[in-house]
Amino acid sequence: METEIILMFLVIGTAFVLFVTEILRVDLVALLVLLLLFWLGLVTPQEAISGFASNAVIAIISVMILGGGIERTGVMSHLSRFIVGIAGKGERRLRALFSVAVGLVSAFIPAIGSVALFQPALMRAAKMTAVPPSRLVMPMGFAALSGGTITMIGSGALILLNDLMVASGAEAFGFFTATPAGLLLLCTEVIYFLLLGAYVLPVGRAGTRRPGSQEDLVDTWHLPAAMHHYVIPASSPLAGREREEVRLKTDYSLHLLAVTEEEEVSYAPWRHATLRAGQYITLLGKAEDAERFAADYSLQTVPDRERLSAKVGGAYAGFAEVMVRPHAPVVGRTFREIAFRKTYGVEPLMLSSRGVEMRMDFSDTPLTAGDIIVVFGPWNNIHALAADPNFVLSTRVEEPVIRREKAPVALLCFAGGIALTLTGVPISMGLLTGALVMVLTGVLTIDEAYRTIDWKTVFLLAGLIPLGTAMISTGTAALIAGTVIPLVGDAHPLLLFIGIGALATLFTLLMSNLGAVVILVPIAFLVGAETGTDPRGLALLVGLCASNSFLLPTHQVNAFLMSSGGYHTVDYLKAGGVLTVLFLLIVSGWIYMVFG
Numbered sequence: 001m002e003t004e005i006i007l008m009f010l011v012i013g014t015a016f017v018l019f020v021t022e023i024l025r026v027d028l029v030a031l032l033v034l035l036l037l038f039w040l041g042l043v044t045p046q047e048a049i050s051g052f053a054s055n056a057v058i059a060i061i062s063v064m065i066l067g068g069g070i071e072r073t074g075v076m077s078h079l080s081r082f083i084v085g086i087a088g089k090g091e092r093r094l095r096a097l098f099s100v101a102v103g104l105v106s107a108f109i110p111a112i113g114s115v116a117l118f119q120p121a122l123m124r125a126a127k128m129t130a131v132p133p134s135r136l137v138m139p140m141g142f143a144a145l146s147g148g149t150i151t152m153i154g155s156g157a158l159i160l161l162n163d164l165m166v167a168s169g170a171e172a173f174g175f176f177t178a179t180p181a182g183l184l185l186l187c188t189e190v191i192y193f194l195l196l197g198a199y200v201l202p203v204g205r206a207g208t209r210r211p212g213s214q215e216d217l218v219d220t221w222h223l224p225a226a227m228h229h230y231v232i233p234a235s236s237p238l239a240g241r242e243r244e245e246v247r248l249k250t251d252y253s254l255h256l257l258a259v260t261e262e263e264e265v266s267y268a269p270w271r272h273a274t275l276r277a278g279q280y281i282t283l284l285g286k287a288e289d290a291e292r293f294a295a296d297y298s299l300q301t302v303p304d305r306e307r308l309s310a311k312v313g314g315a316y317a318g319f320a321e322v323m324v325r326p327h328a329p330v331v332g333r334t335f336r337e338i339a340f341r342k343t344y345g346v347e348p349l350m351l352s353s354r355g356v357e358m359r360m361d362f363s364d365t366p367l368t369a370g371d372i373i374v375v376f377g378p379w380n381n382i383h384a385l386a387a388d389p390n391f392v393l394s395t396r397v398e399e400p401v402i403r404r405e406k407a408p409v410a411l412l413c414f415a416g417g418i419a420l421t422l423t424g425v426p427i428s429m430g431l432l433t434g435a436l437v438m439v440l441t442g443v444l445t446i447d448e449a450y451r452t453i454d455w456k457t458v459f460l461l462a463g464l465i466p467l468g469t470a471m472i473s474t475g476t477a478a479l480i481a482g483t484v485i486p487l488v489g490d491a492h493p494l495l496l497f498i499g500i501g502a503l504a505t506l507f508t509l510l511m512s513n514l515g516a517v518v519i520l521v522p523i524a525f526l527v528g529a530e531t532g533t534d535p536r537g538l539a540l541l542v543g544l545c546a547s548n549s550f551l552l553p554t555h556q557v558n559a560f561l562m563s564s565g566g567y568h569t570v571d572y573l574k575a576g577g578v579l580t581v582l583f584l585l586i587v588s589g590w591i592y593m594v595f596g
Contacts, residue, residue: 004474007040019569027456030463042470051465055428062431066414067116068452069443073407089129098140103147103186107154109418111144112556134202137565139193141557145547146189150182157513157546164521181590200575217319228290230299234277238297244271249361252293254285268347317378321395326369328390336363344385346377406443413438457559493596497588504545513546537595548583550576
């Protein structure tokens with residue numbers, strides 16, 4: 001065996017051990033692999049850094065920016081609320097609905113594009129329902145990989161397969177050739193996690209409490225966090241009265257967060273705002289106080305409380321902590337004098353002044369430098385409050401400014417980027433064009449675009465791409481193929497298909513799905529000719545099994561979702577083990593029935 005091949009096996013073994021044991025972070029392991037390949041002379045300097053300019057890396061950077069732009073416009077907030085509205089708070093139903101939606105979309109756009117599109121919505125749904133993201137993210141990613149096999153444009157591997165078929169003089173596969181197998185694979189993935197998700201997925205946590213986060217703010221100031229929603233009937237004595245007349249704080253210890261009328265939400269109504277019959281009011285406070293208030297004013301409970309909670313709070317509003325600046329013009333003035341609610345559109349919940357916490361009516365308390373005010377309101381208004389020279393935001397705002405008016409532009413940029421890839425433009429160039437247009441049209445600023453990029457994922461992919469190059473150039477891939485294929489060459493056709501599929505799966509895990517297709521499709525044609533098996537079936541088998549990448553986070557989709565799900569390599573091994581076998585058996589069995 002040549003020295004280069006021995007060194008390649010050492011590099012592969014080292015990478016595998018480091019990925020599994022997680023002694024180093026995955027992106028550091030990828031960079032270590034890159035440098036080992038260079039210093040051992042297995043790749044040239046240009047090949048070592050080629051990953052940073054590869055189509056895959058540019059494409060993933062582009063879809064992160066595109067996904068961030070769509071998220072910034074609030075589109076995915078609507079989608080997450082829609083799915084949660086259908087699924088409720090059930091973990092299994094959420095997992096199934098997101099998996100089906102992503103899987104079907106992945107039939108027509110690259111899997112990395114579909115997960116980038118849905119990932120923000122899924123994370124919002126996890127937050128809204130208190131389901132740990134680790135229970136939802138991986139099934140969504142696996143569904144994208146499975147859904148990519150439904151059509152011949154759903155994955156780069158199948159697109160490349162048709163190119164290789166034409167180049168070899170064979171007939172290309174039709175658009176829906178693999179659809180039965182793809183739908184069966186997607187259904188299997190959904191059912192697998194419905195039945196075994198509780199056992200194979202990491203438990204995780206519903207959220208990590210970070211300084212300045214909503215949870216931290218609520219706990220630090222002992223804020224009420226329960227919203228109560230009521231509708232004002234015509235017979236209610238509340239109808240026609242101004243907010244200030246009701247004395248919500250002093251008599252009931254409640255805060256009026258918002259009034260909703262005809263789908264329009266008015267946050268922190270002014271003290272002279274008139275309440276009218278048919279309006280929905282959202283109160284913050286203890287349940288017993290809210291029930292007492294509702295009884296006194298003959299209010300009716302809102303039927304769809306979950307929907308209204310999502311509309312009033314959800315992605316658009318939350319708690320924040322602001323401090324009065326020294327020498328600010330508002331120092332010495334009261335909340336009533338500056339018309340705080342009317343001016344800033346947020347509800348003041350608590351005032352901490354000179355070590356004294358005031359939670360009831362502090363409307364006539366003069367403000368002093370250093371006072372802390374805890375407020376609730378829409379993020380846009382909180383951003384405006386933070387920009388006011390009177391105040392400084394002392395906690396991190398959870399949400400960026402939502403540019404809802406840019407939603408059509410953002411969707412057009414995303415769709416346009418995908419459409420360009422379908423016309424033959426390289427995926428990286430099509431998606432990068434859409435991302436740049438998104439910045440130029442003001443959906444995102446260039447700094448915001450940079451912040452959407454998960455550099456850990458970028459370095460992971462860029463560091464591993466040279467491994468595939470070295471596998472080919474050193475002859476290691478050919479050696480593996482030449483060793484394994486004779487073992488199944490004289491076997492039953494079904495075993496032959498399983499063997500070829502397993503080899504394609506192995507290559508996909510060790511290098512890339514595109515690399516596996518390039519290397520194994522020519523070999524599949526040779527094996528088909530020698531064994532009398534339909535070579536087109538073997539080639540399609542290789543293309544389909546190039547999506548069987550559930551065991552390691554080396555695929556673009558798995559790498560992209562690793563951080564958001566809080567996963568470790570061992571989590572992929574645990575959840576992907578059985579699914580890898582099921583995928584292989586289903587694809588091999590279907591190929592055997594159709595081409596055997």
